[in-house]
Structure formats: C-alpha cells, structure tokens
Amino acid sequence: MPIIAFDGREYLAEDSESVLDCLIRHDVSVNYSCRAGVCQSCMMMMKEGTPSEASQKGLKDALKAQNYFLMCSYVAEEDIAIARPGKDFQSVETDVLALDRLNADVLRVRLVRPENYSYFPGQFLNLQGPDGTERSYSLASLADGDDFLELHVRHIPGGKVSGWIHTALKVDDRVSISPATGDCFYTPGQPGQNLLLIGTGTGLAPLYGILRDALHQEHQGEIHLYHGSSTAEGLYLIDELKALDAVHTNVHYHPCVSQGTPPAGMTAGRADQKALEETGKLGGWRIYLCGREDMVKSARQKAFLAGASLKDIYADPFVPAVD
C-alpha cells in the first residue's frame, strides 16, 4: 500500500482510494467540496511523484507545470509527498547585488540568485523587511539566463518594506526571500498564440520577465505589451522595451499615459482600455494582467467578454498590504 506524506506525517492509502479519501479517513483537516474533480478546492502540490492527467484536469497550465493536482482525482500507486499550495516553503538568505533607480519612484533591486533557486519569470517572492514584515515582489529576471533575481520596487508612501528598501537597503546587505510562487508566467507549448500583456506601474516587472521569457523560448505569435501610468515619468524601461520592439518583428510596445498630453511616441489613455480597444476580439489569445487590483479585475472581465478563454487569462493583481 502506498504512503502519502503530508505535513510531516505519513498515511497509508488503501487500494483504489483517492488521496482525499485517505486523508479524510485519517481525520486530516483539508479543504474539499465536490469530490468530483470539479470545484478544485482540494488542490495540492505534489512534491514527490507525478500527477496523473486526470488529477490535473481543468487546472491552468501554470499550475500543472508546478505539479499541482486535485486530491479527489488521484489514486496513489506509489509513495507520494504532497504539500498545501504556496505553503511548506523555506525562505533563503541572499545578498543585494545592485540597486538602480528606474524612475523617481521605482528602484530596480538585483539580488544574488541563491543556488538551486528555481522560478518562472513573472512569479513573485516574498521579501522580508527589517521587522519581519513581508511583501510580495514579482520577478523580472530571466530564470534561464540571468544569474541574478530582479525586482522592481515602488516606494509606497509609508510603506514598511518599500520605504526601507528605498532609504536604508545597501548593496551587499543580506535579505531573506521566500521561494517563488504564483501562476502568472509564460508557458511554452503554443508558440503561435498571440499574447496581450497589460500592466500598470510596477506591474511591468512580471510582464518584463514574461516578455523576455517568451522571446527566449522563441515565441512566434504577436506579443503586444501595454504599459500604463498616469504620467510619462511613471513609465520606465522605455528604451529597453523600444529596443525589443525594434529587434523583434512580433513585439509591439505601447506606452500609455492616462493624464494630460503624452510625449511623442506614447498613447493617451489607460493601458487596459487602449489594449482592449485596439486588439478587439480576443478569441484564442493569451492575456497577462498585472498591476492595480481594480484594473486587473475589470480588464479580466472585459478580456473574457471579448472572447478570451478564462484558462488563457493570467492575472497578478497587486493587493495593497494592510498592517
């Protein structure tokens, strides 16, 4: 009989018993609802073992790639180890490699990439501030190519961690980061699919990672990146993005400014509105939405109504911390 390792304990599964049924039988407290592979509330991550196709049915590609599976739809035939999504992770310490200003409010933080630190560009990590407060920052670096981790940190007025990063953090300082998590990243397999990337503010960080990852993996479909801010000064990495647009025929960079008259070469209007207006029907497209929560929420619904499949909409809303 196979053994299911979970939360530091081991449970013996009976023949043809699902992982969920096994844990329930052992009075383990876990989430579940439909027990029919539909509601996804019993989703877990398989740390040892390989999820079956049936146990990953309906999950997003990004989750499948991270070995997430539904406990109700998996019968263990060999020993497996499972963990709750996003938990059971150990933080690691690393050094600050470089700090560079991208604009008046945004600092580019490069950290030494710890050994065996794996991630997908666009995922986020939690960085610990001086008193243990944690904040999430998205990864803009290329996992397969850059030997550093790159974060874009906006100085939030009164922000405990961003304020410390902007005013006190120095090169060679030691910081603690969690493993990368999140499902907003590029997945290969459909190189011809058109991609629409919409971001506001430092929502560019994950999108910059995703864009470069897509190019690195030789994505062939059109890639439109809309980056928005209220003023032109709020945008950043403009030259880098213009260069990518110039070099790659399938990359189209659209800087958007929502207030006042924008400088030449920029579009007047909100990034999400312009993107949805200009691209029109989105059937078959893959959409990435990163930035302000209200923007992400409304753009998500509009992209869906414009024909994008829900499975093809990846969203990373920046939810302000409350503490």
Added chain:
Amino acid sequence: MSDSLFNRLGGDAAVDAAVDIFYRKVLADDRINEFFADVDMDKQAAKQKAFLTMAFGGPNSYTGEDMRKGHAHLVARGLNDSHFDAVVENLGSTLKELGVSDELIGEVAAIAETTRNDVLGR
C-alpha cells in the same frame, strides 16, 4: 451506462466546451449579470462548471440544501423566476451553439428545472 445523458452530450469535454460560452453569455446578459458581477471569476467559473456538470446529468454531489444556501443572498437581492428563466435560456443557447440537438437540450433544461424551487428558496 454508456447512453446516459452526460455521455451522449460528450461528458467532461462537453462541460469544458460549454463553460466559457455559458459564463460569457451570463455576464453579457443585462437581465442577470448584476448577480454575477463583483465575484471572483475563477470561483464563479468553477461554480458554473459544477452547475453544468449537474445539468448535463453528470457526477455531482449537489443537494437541495446546497442550492438553497448558495443562492439565499441572491434571493434576498431579488432573484426570481424571470432570472432563473434567463439562465436556462442562456444554457439552451450555449448548447445550440455547440450543435446539441433540441431533444438533448430539452433533457438538460428539465434537469435544470428540478433545481428551480431550491435556488429560489421556496
């Protein structure tokens, strides 16, 4: 049973094909979209999928009590027969779009109909 309604419709694959189309119709329908606005789209899609699986005669563990509890807050906001009819209509047009025969659509509508009183808390 190979000739169950669920299998004749195409099983899981049919639910997958229907869920985006159905949810999109519901969100675009001004008669009912206020009840679906401002909710987590992933959770809502999972619920739509569970509902379609049930309406297609597929495996589900819904009880009348679940239906009552799940919709009580909407009934309090005015959910009534006209809204229920609109959802069934969207369900029918979704299936039509997918090329399902009128006969099978009738069977699906009949299953959906069995939930009416529970959904409306009667």
